[in-house]
Amino acid sequence: MSMYEHGVSVEEQMKIIRKGADEIISMEELKEKLLKSEREHKPLKVKLGLDPSAPDIHLGHAVVLRKIRQIQDLGHQAVIIIGDFTGRIGDPTGRSKARKQLTREEVLENARTYERQIFKILDSKKTEVRFNSEWLSRLNFRDVIELASKYSVARMLEREDFRNRFQNQISIGIHEFFYPIMQAYDSLETEADIELGGTDQRFNILMGRTYQKEFGRECQIAILMPILEGIDGVEKMSKSLGNYIGIFEEPDIMYRKVMQIPDHLILKYFDLATDVHPDETARLKDLLDRDLANPRDIKMRLAREIVALYHSREDAASAEENFIQVFQNKEVPEKVPETVIKPSDGIIEAIVRAGLAPSKSEARRLVKQGGVKRNGDRVQDFADIVLNTGDILQVGKEKFTKVIVE
Numbered sequence: 001m002s003m004y005e006h007g008v009s010v011e012e013q014m015k016i017i018r019k020g021a022d023e024i025i026s027m028e029e030l031k032e033k034l035l036k037s038e039r040e041h042k043p044l045k046v047k048l049g050l051d052p053s054a055p056d057i058h059l060g061h062a063v064v065l066r067k068i069r070q071i072q073d074l075g076h077q078a079v080i081i082i083g084d085f086t087g088r089i090g091d092p093t094g095r096s097k098a099r100k101q102l103t104r105e106e107v108l109e110n111a112r113t114y115e116r117q118i119f120k121i122l123d124s125k126k127t128e129v130r131f132n133s134e135w136l137s138r139l140n141f142r143d144v145i146e147l148a149s150k151y152s153v154a155r156m157l158e159r160e161d162f163r164n165r166f167q168n169q170i171s172i173g174i175h176e177f178f179y180p181i182m183q184a185y186d187s188l189e190t191e192a193d194i195e196l197g198g199t200d201q202r203f204n205i206l207m208g209r210t211y212q213k214e215f216g217r218e219c220q221i222a223i224l225m226p227i228l229e230g231i232d233g234v235e236k237m238s239k240s241l242g243n244y245i246g247i248f249e250e251p252d253i254m255y256r257k258v259m260q261i262p263d264h265l266i267l268k269y270f271d272l273a274t275d276v277h278p279d280e281t282a283r284l285k286d287l288l289d290r291d292l293a294n295p296r297d298i299k300m301r302l303a304r305e306i307v308a309l310y311h312s313r314e315d316a317a318s319a320e321e322n323f324i325q326v327f328q329n330k331e332v333p334e335k336v337p338e339t340v341i342k343p344s345d346g347i348i349e350a351i352v353r354a355g356l357a358p359s360k361s362e363a364r365r366l367v368k369q370g371g372v373k374r375n376g377d378r379v380q381d382f383a384d385i386v387l388n389t390g391d392i393l394q395v396g397k398e399k400f401t402k403v404i405v406e
Contacts, residue, residue, distance in 0.1 A: 010034045013074050017223070019278040020067070020271030022199050025206070025222040033193055033221060037076070046071050047192035047220070049081040049132075049183055050118075052110035057117045058244040059306070060228045060237030063272045064196045065121040067225060070275055071194070078127045079190045080118060082111045085133040086182050120247055120310065135189045136182055147181055150214045151207075156180075159203045180204045184211040187220055194221045228272050233262035251311045252333070255319035256398070258303035259327075263295040266302055274305040332376075332392055332400060339393075339401045347374065347382045350393060354401035371396055 008016075013034055014027070024030060037044050046068055057065075068078050084107045115129060139147075156177050157163050165172050180203060187195060187208035195205045202224055209219040227236050230243025237244050245257045261269060267288070270281045284301075287293040300320060307316035318334075325331040339354035348363045351372065357363040364382065366372050372379045373394040379385065391403040 008074060010038060015278055016070055016074065017067075019070075019281070020063075020225065020268075021223055022226045023202075023222070023224040025209070025224075029219065030194075030221045043076040043126075044071075044193040045077055045079050045191060046194045046196065047079045047081060047187060047190055048196050049083055049086070049186060050111075050114050051083045051086065052107055052114050056239060056246070057114075057120075058237055058239060058246045059273050060230070060244065062121055062247055063225045063228050064198065065118060066273065066275065067196055067223065069121050069123065072123045072126045073275075076126070078122055079192065080122070080127060080129045081186050081190065082114060082129060082131045083183075084108060084111055084131045085136040086179060086186075117247070130190070132182070132186050132189075136185065139185075144178075147185065147211075148178075150211065151181065153177075180207040181211075184208040187212060188215060188217065191217070192220045193218075194223060196223045196225065198227055199224045200227070226268075226272065228268070229265060231257050231260045233265055245306070247310050251307045251315040251319040252322050252335075254307050254310065255303045255316070255323055256327075258306050259299055259323065261299070263299070266295060266299055269302055270305075274302070274309065276305055326398065332394070336392060336400045336402045338404050340404045340406050341387065343405055345387070347372070347379060347385045347387060347393070350387055350401075350403055351395060354393065356393065356395040356399045356401060366395055 010031060014031060017030065018024065018027075033044055036042075048064055048068055072078055084104075111131070118129075119127070157166055159180075162172060162176075164170075183204045184207040186192075188211055192208065195208055197205050202222070205220075205222045205224070209222065212219045229235065230237035230241060231245065232241070232243040235241050235243055239246075245254055249257070258269070267281060267285050270276055270284065271278075284293075284298055288295060288298060300323075303323075304313075304316040304320055307319050322333040322335070326333050337354070339350060341350045341353055345353070347367070348360050351357045351363040351366070352360055357366055363372075367379050367382045370378055372382075374385065374387075375392055376394075387403050387405060389403060389405045393401050393403060
C-alpha cells in the first residue's frame with residue numbers, strides 16, 4: 001500500500017518532493033504547477049531519461065526512481081524515456097573523451113533489461129515507457145539545423161566536461177553537442193512538467209527548459225538528486241568498485257550491506273534510498289544530533305526499511321534476525337547453503353566445493369591462520385578431520401555451509 005493518500009495538500013506534496021533533493025529549479029514554479037494540477041484535476045508528467053548503457057540497477061541508480069515513485073504516490077504520472085536513439089551516441093556527461101557508440105542491438109537489449117528492472121520501483125499503472133527513436137528518427141536535416149540554431153557553441157562550452165576537453169585540446173565530436181539537444185527535444189515531445197536526474201545532469205535538464213521556452217511551451221521543473229555514496233562511505237556507489245547494494249540482492253545480503261555504511265551516511269540513505277516521510281527523518285536526525293539514540297539501532301531501522309522496499313516486511317524481519325544471530329551473537333544463521341561432498345573428501349575439499357575458498361592452497365592457508373571453524377570450534381589441523389552430514393563449516397565471520405555427505 002502507498003504511504004501517501006491522493007488529494008494531499010500542495011504544501012505536503014512539496015515537502016515530500018523536496019525530501020533529499022539537491023536542487024529544485026524552481027520551487028515557486030513547482031508550487032504553481034501543483035496548484036494548477038489540483039485545480040484542473042490533471043496529474044503532472046514527470047520525465048526521466050534512461051541511457052540504456054548500464055542496465056544493472058543498484059540503490060545509487062534507484063535514487064531518482066524512488067523520487068519518481070514518491071511523486072507517483074501523490075497522484076502524478078511518470079514518463080520514462082528509454083534513449084534507444086540517444087544511447088547510440090552516448091551521454092558525454094563527465095567524460096574526458098568521446099564514448100563508444102552502441103549498436104542498435106546493444107541498445108535494445110539494454111533497454112529491455114532496464115524495463116524489467118524499473119518496475120521493481122515504479123508503479124507500472126502510472127508509468128508510460130517510450131523510446132525516443134519514435135520522434136528523433138523522424139526529424140529531417142532541416143529540423144536538426146533549426147534545433148541547433150537555438151543554442152550557441154559558447155554556451156555549450158560552459159558545460160564543464162566540454163570546457164575541460166576544449167582547454168586540454170581533446171577532441172569533441174560535433175555529434176556530442178547534439179546529446180543535450182536531443183534530451184531537451186524529448187521534453188518538448190512529451191510535454192514534461194518535471195524532469196528528474198542526478199546533479200551531474202543539471203546542464204542537460206536545464207537545456208530542456210531552454211528549448212521549451214524557445215518553442216513557447218511551459219517550462220519543466222528541474223529536480224536534481226544528489227549522488228549516493230556506496231557502502232564504503234567515500235566513492236560514488238558503483239558495481240565496479242564493489243561498494244554497491246543491488247536492488248535484486250537477497251534480503252540477508254542487502255541488510256548486511258546497509259549495516260556496513262558509515263554512521264555519517266545514515267540520514268542521507270534515509271532521504272535518498274527509502275520512502276520514509278520527511279517528518280520522520282527529521283525526528284531521527286534530532287535523536288542522533290542529541291545523542292538520544294544509538295546510531296546502530298537507527299541503522300538497523302534503515303536496513304529494515306530498504307529490505308522491505310525491495311522484498312517484504314517479513315523478509316526484512318528475518319534478515320534482521322539472521323544478522324543479529326551471526327554478527328551480534330556470533331551464532332549460525334537459520335538458512336545455511338548446503339554442500340554435497342564425497343565420504344573421502346576432507347575439510348579442504350569441502351571448503352573449496354562450497355566456494356568458501358578459491359583453491360585448496362587458499363583453504364589450507366585459512367585453516368593455518370585460524371580462520372575456519374567446524375560446528376563452532378576452530379579447526380587446528382585439517383589432516384585427520386572426518387566430516388559428517390550436518391556439520392557446519394564457517395570461514396571468516398560471514399561464510400557458512402552445511403555439509404551433506406553422499
